[in-house]
Amino acid sequence: MLLERLELFIALARERHFGRAAEACGITQPTLSSAIKQLESSLGIMLVKRGSRFGGLTPEGELVLGWAQRIVGDAVAMREEVKASRRGLSGRIRIAVIPTALAMVAELTTPFREKHPGVTFSILSRTSVEILSLVGNFDADIGITYLDNEPLGRVISVPLYLEQYHLVTSEGGPFADAEQVSWSEVANLPLCLLTPDMQNRRIIDQHLAEAGATVRPTLESNSMIVLFSHIVTGKWSSIMPGHLVRAFDLSRTIRTIPIVEPVANHIVGVVAAHRDPHTPLVAAFLSETLKLNNLRRTAEQP
Incomplete structure (x- = not known):
């Protein structure tokens, strides 16, 4: 139950609107509001500034959001690792990519799918700012963006x-x-x-x-x-x-x-949320990226 409430809280922080967050989670707005109030009651703090509409997170809410993202991310990683141990890698990898890098994504996805035929992909064209937000909120598993021009925040990166x-x-x-x-x-x-x-x-x-x-x-x-x-x-x-x-x-x-x-x-490269452990899918994709990077370096050497 706590995990579900944390997931709903993350959705509310992302959407910044009770109605949109409820719709994104497939529940009614009263159900979402009740879950957030129950989470606040169990923690003994106010997470959301309330008024006639969503007023943002309280300072305590911002602190809890970071913990919520880590806890939910660990739970997802645990479920995927158990599933992978039984039947190999499967599932969907969500990749957000800057427009200028879209043409090279197939260099990563094609060999990855050959090794892991149970994996499917969702690839979206996004701005670099959107990519970092999606990766940070666990709404994208992988980002492909610039590494050396604007701050990346708390991510791990692999040059491409x-x-x-x-x-x-x-x-x-x-x-x-x-x-x-x-x-x-x-x-x-x-x-x-x-x-x-x-x-x-x-x-x-x-x-x-x-x-x-x-x-x-x-x-x-x-x-x-x-x-x-x-x-x-x-x-x-x-x-x-x-x-x-x-x-x-x-x-x-x-x-x-x-x-x-x-x-x-x-430099353009792959980014993923800075966490340990990664889900098996993300860990395998990062490994494939490192291999491609090493192959390119070897090919460029005289």
């Missing part, structure tokens, strides 16, 4: 690859025949870029600002497909990681030109 930025333009487009181009030159082009809530966009804006340029994109989207579809018209260019074009085999219609002055590299 370096993201290097290129001007992406159509054949015959601006600078299509150039061997390299500067950030200041790129800033003057009609650009289509990811939206400002994406860390990729904040990184690009930062490098342009360091070059003394200000970007004013003529099109913004949170979809890489939208950006590619506009680039191939020949009327737009973009700034993207070079591996994206290679992943989609668009090299015949789209040119990628390295951006220099300076060359900008940022």
